[in-house]
Amino acid sequence: MRLVTVATAPADPPVARADASRGRRAWAAHLLVASTALLLALWVTGGLWASPTTRTIAANPGDQAFFEGLLGYGVHLLRHGGDPFFTDLLNAPLGVxxxxxxxxxxxxxxxxxxxxLAGPQVSYVTILTLNLACSAFAWYLFLHRHLVRHRAAAxxxxxxxxxxxxxxxxxNGHLNWTAGWIAPxxxxxxxxxxxxxxxxxxxAILGAVVALCFSIAAEGLFFTALASGVFIxxxxxxxxxxxxxxxAAPTVLAALGVTAAVAGALLAYPLYMHFAGPQTFSGTGFDQREFSEDAAAYLxxxxxxxxxxxxLDRADLASNPTEQASFFGLxxxxxxxxxxxxxxxxADAGRRATLRALLIVGAVFTVLSWGPRLRVLDDETHLPLPYATLARLPLFDSALPTRYALVVAGVLGILLALAAEWVLSTAGPRSRAAWAAAFTFALLPLLPLPVLTAERAPEPRFIADGTWREYVxxxxxxxxxxxxxxxxxxxQRWQAYTLARGGPVFRIPGGYFLGPGGPDGKGQIGTPLLPTDVLLQQxxxxGYLPPITDAEREQARRDFAYWNLQAVFLADRVIGSQGLLFHTTLEQTTTALLGPPERVDDVLVWRIRPGVDPVTPGG
Structure with missing residues (x-):
C-alpha cells in the first residue's frame, strides 16, 4: 500500500482575506444602491410600463411623441442612411x-x-427608466469616490x-433632462x-465624453460646464x-486643450448644423420670463x-408640471x-475651500434660475436680475432659467452626503438620532410618486397594416x-411607428419641434400655421365649424400644394393633450374642403390630386 500525501495550499494571508471581504462588501453595497435606484425608477414610470402602447405622459404628450419620433428615426438611419442632424420627414417641405x-x-x-423589435414606445419608457436609475447610481459612485467614505452617505x-x-x-416627457448621470x-x-x-x-477621454453628452443633452452639458467653471x-x-x-494649472490647461481639440473634431458638423445649418434659429421658442423659477418655489x-x-404642493408656482425644478420644501x-x-x-481650511466653492455654485445657480426678474408667489416684481443681461448672450439665450435649479439639486445632494458622512463618523448617539429625525422630516415628503399617464389613441390599422402605401x-x-x-x-406618433418598422416611410407637414419663425428672428414651437392648418386646428x-366658401377651398388648394400633400386621413378616435378631440367637426370641415372621404380599414381617407380644386366650386 502506498501512502499518498496531499499538500494543502497555505491559507490566504489576513491582508488578502480582508481585501476580499472589503471587495465583497463593496459589490454588495453597489448592488443594493443600484437595485434601489432601479426599483424607484420603475415606480416613477410604472404607469407607462403598465401599457406602453396605450398610455402616454398626461402632462406632456407632445414631448413624448417627439422623442418617439426620434427613436423611430434612429431605425430609419441605420436601415436607410441619412443625416442624424437634419430630417425632411417632418415639416414638409422645409424639414427640421x-x-x-x-x-x-x-x-x-x-x-x-x-x-x-418592440417599438418606440417601449424604447422610450426604457430610456426614461434607465435615465433615472443611472442618475442616482452615478451620483452615488461619484460621491463615494471623491467626497465621502461611508457608502450610506453616498x-x-x-x-x-x-x-x-x-x-x-x-x-414628464424629457429624455434629455432625466439623463442626470451626465453631471457626475x-x-x-x-x-x-x-x-x-x-x-x-x-x-482625450473628457473630449469624447463631452461629445457624447452633447448628443444627448446639450443644455445639461452647458449647465455642468458652467457649474464646473464657477466651482473651480x-x-x-x-x-x-x-x-x-x-x-495643477499647467496640467489642467494642457488637458483642456486636448479636450477642446477632440470635442471640436467630433462635434464639428453637429455644431455647424446647430449654429449655421438649414432651418436653424437663435434663442428659443419659449418665453424666458415665463419659464423662470419663482423664489417661493424653493420652499x-x-x-x-x-x-x-x-x-401640500404648490404646483401653481411652476410654469407647468414638467418644470418644477426646485420645490425642495422648507x-x-x-x-x-x-x-x-x-x-x-x-472643517479644516482645505475642506472649507471646497464647501465655500460648493455654496457659491448653489447661490449663483439659484439666482440664475430666477430669470430676468424676481418673481415671488406668482407675482413678478420690478427687480431686475443678472439674467436680464445674460439672456442676450449666446447659449444663455437658448436656455430656460428655471432649469438652472437642477444644478442646485446637485449641490443639495452633495451637502446631504457630506452631512450624513459627518453624522456617521463624528456625531454621538443622541446627535445621530436628532440628525436622523431631521433627514426623515426633510426627505420623506419628497419621496416621488409615479408620473401621471393618460389614454392615447391606438395606432390605426391603416398605418399598422401598411394600407397607407396605396395612397402615398x-x-x-x-x-x-x-x-x-x-x-x-x-x-407624429403614426409616422414614428412607421419609421420604427424600417420599411417605406411618409413625410408629414408641420410637427412638434423647435424651428425658425418666431419674433425678431428667434425660434418658435412648430412651424407658422397656414390658413388651412388654422381651420383644421380650430x-x-x-369644435368650431367655420363657413367654407370657394375662397377657403382655393386657399386649401394652395396650402396643400405647398406641403405637396397627397392624402389625409382621420382615425376613429382622435385624442389630444386635453382628451378626445372634436371628431365630427373635423370630419365636416375636411369634407367641406375636399369632398366625401373613403372608408378604408378604420380611418376616413381623402385623396388630394395636385393641380385640381379640392371640390367642385359650390359643392
Whole structure:
C-alpha cells in the first residue's frame, strides 16, 4: 500500500482575506444602491410600463411623441442612411434641424435594435427608466469616490440627486433632462484632469465624453460646464487651495486643450448644423420670463411627491408640471442651512475651500434660475436680475432659467452626503438620532410618486397594416388629422411607428419641434400655421365649424400644394393633450374642403390630386 500525501495550499494571508471581504462588501453595497435606484425608477414610470402602447405622459404628450419620433428615426438611419442632424420627414417641405433641437442622437442609435423589435414606445419608457436609475447610481459612485467614505452617505446623496423633485418633474416627457448621470460623469472626468503625466489621455477621454453628452443633452452639458467653471474658480481663489490650483494649472490647461481639440473634431458638423445649418434659429421658442423659477418655489413641495399627495404642493408656482425644478420644501432648505453651519465649524481650511466653492455654485445657480426678474408667489416684481443681461448672450439665450435649479439639486445632494458622512463618523448617539429625525422630516415628503399617464389613441390599422402605401408612395407626404402639434401629436406618433418598422416611410407637414419663425428672428414651437392648418386646428380642438366658401377651398388648394400633400386621413378616435378631440367637426370641415372621404380599414381617407380644386366650386 502506498501512502499518498496531499499538500494543502497555505491559507490566504489576513491582508488578502480582508481585501476580499472589503471587495465583497463593496459589490454588495453597489448592488443594493443600484437595485434601489432601479426599483424607484420603475415606480416613477410604472404607469407607462403598465401599457406602453396605450398610455402616454398626461402632462406632456407632445414631448413624448417627439422623442418617439426620434427613436423611430434612429431605425430609419441605420436601415436607410441619412443625416442624424437634419430630417425632411417632418415639416414638409422645409424639414427640421435636429441639431438645434434635442435630438438624443446617441440614444436613438444605441436603442435602435430595441425600437425595431418592440417599438418606440417601449424604447422610450426604457430610456426614461434607465435615465433615472443611472442618475442616482452615478451620483452615488461619484460621491463615494471623491467626497465621502461611508457608502450610506453616498447612497443618500446619490438617491436624492437621481430622484430630486426636478428630475421627477422632467420625467414628464424629457429624455434629455432625466439623463442626470451626465453631471457626475463629467465632474469625475474634470477632476481627473489634474493627474500628473496623464493630461493627454484624460483630455482625450473628457473630449469624447463631452461629445457624447452633447448628443444627448446639450443644455445639461452647458449647465455642468458652467457649474464646473464657477466651482473651480471659487476653489482656486481660496487662500488654502491657491497653491494647489497654481501647481495643477499647467496640467489642467494642457488637458483642456486636448479636450477642446477632440470635442471640436467630433462635434464639428453637429455644431455647424446647430449654429449655421438649414432651418436653424437663435434663442428659443419659449418665453424666458415665463419659464423662470419663482423664489417661493424653493420652499414649496412638488405635485408628484408624498407631500403633493397630501395636498401640500404648490404646483401653481411652476410654469407647468414638467418644470418644477426646485420645490425642495422648507424643511430641506432649513436642514441644508444647519448642515452647512455644522460642516463649516468642523472643517479644516482645505475642506472649507471646497464647501465655500460648493455654496457659491448653489447661490449663483439659484439666482440664475430666477430669470430676468424676481418673481415671488406668482407675482413678478420690478427687480431686475443678472439674467436680464445674460439672456442676450449666446447659449444663455437658448436656455430656460428655471432649469438652472437642477444644478442646485446637485449641490443639495452633495451637502446631504457630506452631512450624513459627518453624522456617521463624528456625531454621538443622541446627535445621530436628532440628525436622523431631521433627514426623515426633510426627505420623506419628497419621496416621488409615479408620473401621471393618460389614454392615447391606438395606432390605426391603416398605418399598422401598411394600407397607407396605396395612397402615398415611399417618401410622399401624408398626414393624420389634425396636423401634428404639441396638443395633438397623433400624426407624429403614426409616422414614428412607421419609421420604427424600417420599411417605406411618409413625410408629414408641420410637427412638434423647435424651428425658425418666431419674433425678431428667434425660434418658435412648430412651424407658422397656414390658413388651412388654422381651420383644421380650430375644428379639432375647439369644435368650431367655420363657413367654407370657394375662397377657403382655393386657399386649401394652395396650402396643400405647398406641403405637396397627397392624402389625409382621420382615425376613429382622435385624442389630444386635453382628451378626445372634436371628431365630427373635423370630419365636416375636411369634407367641406375636399369632398366625401373613403372608408378604408378604420380611418376616413381623402385623396388630394395636385393641380385640381379640392371640390367642385359650390359643392
Amino acid at each position: 434641424n435636429l441639431a438645434a433641437n434635442t435630438s438624443i442622437t446617441a440614444y436613438i442609435l444605441l436603442f435602435a435594435p430595441l425600437t425595431m 447612497a443618500l446623496g446619490g438617491l436624492f440627486c437621481g430622484f430630486a423633485p426636478g428630475l421627477v418633474s422632467h420625467a 460623469l463629467l465632474l469625475w472626468r474634470v477632476l481627473t484632469l489634474r493627474e500628473p503625466g496623464r493630461w493627454l489621455r484624460n483630455g 474658480g471659487a476653489w482656486a481663489a481660496a487662500p488654502a487651495t491657491r497653491a494647489q490650483a497654481r501647481a 414649496a413641495y412638488p405635485s408628484r411627491s408624498v407631500a403633493g399627495w397630501a395636498g 424643511p430641506l432648505i432649513v436642514l441644508a442651512g444647519f448642515a452647512t453651519v455644522t460642516l463649516w465649524r468642523h 408612395p415611399d417618401g410622399g407626404v401624408l398626414s393624420a388629422l389634425p396636423f401634428a402639434t404639441n396638443p395633438g401629436p397623433d400624426a 375644428a379639432a380642438h375647439y
